[in-house]
Amino acid sequence: MGVRAAYADVSQKLAEITTLDEVIGLLQWDQEVVMPRGAVGSRGRQSGVLAVLRHERATDKALGEQLEALQDSPELSAVESANVREALRDWRREARLPADLVRRWGEATVQAHEVWVDARANDDFGRFAPALEELVALAKARAAAID
Numbered sequence: 001m002g003v004r005a006a007y008a009d010v011s012q013k014l015a016e017i018t019t020l021d022e023v024i025g026l027l028q029w030d031q032e033v034v035m036p037r038g039a040v041g042s043r044g045r046q047s048g049v050l051a052v053l054r055h056e057r058a059t060d061k062a063l064g065e066q067l068e069a070l071q072d073s074p075e076l077s078a079v080e081s082a083n084v085r086e087a088l089r090d091w092r093r094e095a096r097l098p099a100d101l102v103r104r105w106g107e108a109t110v111q112a113h114e115v116w117v118d119a120r121a122n123d124d125f126g127r128f129a130p131a132l133e134e135l136v137a138l139a140k141a142r143a144a145a146i147d
Helices: 003-033 040-058 061-070 078-095 099-121 125-146
Strands: none
Touching (some): 003 040, 003 099, 040 078, 061 078
16 A cells, blocks of 8 residues: 555544544534533443544554554655654554553543532532543553553
């Protein structure tokens, strides 16, 4: 595969990852605006599954190999080279995250949001504290996995 075709293929894969990010964003928006109370369990599962699907796409070995092959290509423009450099940086970072941790983060953020909304409305931080502790623990685990 030539450089132009490889760059086009990488661009298409990155566009799909961006589309998954947009769908995840829509689920988050829906949760904050119109999602009925009591649907948080289902939404947590949805977010967890989408987070794992996105992670699988973003850490695909073939994508990483393509990015590495393109990283020093003189045939790419400065903008294309920057896109490859940043995508490879993101790929390497995400590849360090285990899928189970990605799923748990996706689910926990949904659960924590609903608890936070109720705790804030009732001025009861103690109710939110366990969810916050879980998020901090997961954030530390993500940081440790990445670096």
